[in-house]
Amino acid sequence: MEDVLIPAIAITTLFLGLPWLIFHYITRWKSAATLTSEDENLLDELHELARRLDDRLCTVERIMTAENPNWRQIACDPASIGIEDRDREPVRRISK
Incomplete structure (x- = not known):
């Protein structure tokens, strides 16, 4: 056995x-x-925050340029640094 x-x-x-x-x-x-819906929401929030921070930085650079045109050689131009157009379509979701 x-x-x-x-x-x-x-x-x-x-x-x-x-x-x-x-x-x-x-x-x-x-x-x-796979990404959960919470992860996608967090990525969307972080993307929006980064876009707003970039807008603020460009505003500060424009103010500095208006006060002193020679403070920096390159102006803040999103196209010149490779940032896409602000009026583009919304962020695409990652498919599961």
Whole structure:
């Protein structure tokens, strides 16, 4: 009886337990890799905050340029530094 029990446990573990364990963690890994709606909302808020801070910085630079035109060689121009147009379409959501 004992001669059959150990190989049966080994075969069951090999063909049932191990694949179940692998697929369980693959499923967990895939579900953790996606963004939640909370994460998307946070990214949207951070993007809006960064855009507002950039606008404020440009305003300060325009004021400084108006007071002293030679304070800096390059003016704050979003197009010249690679920032997209402010009147563009809203931020696209990341699809799940």
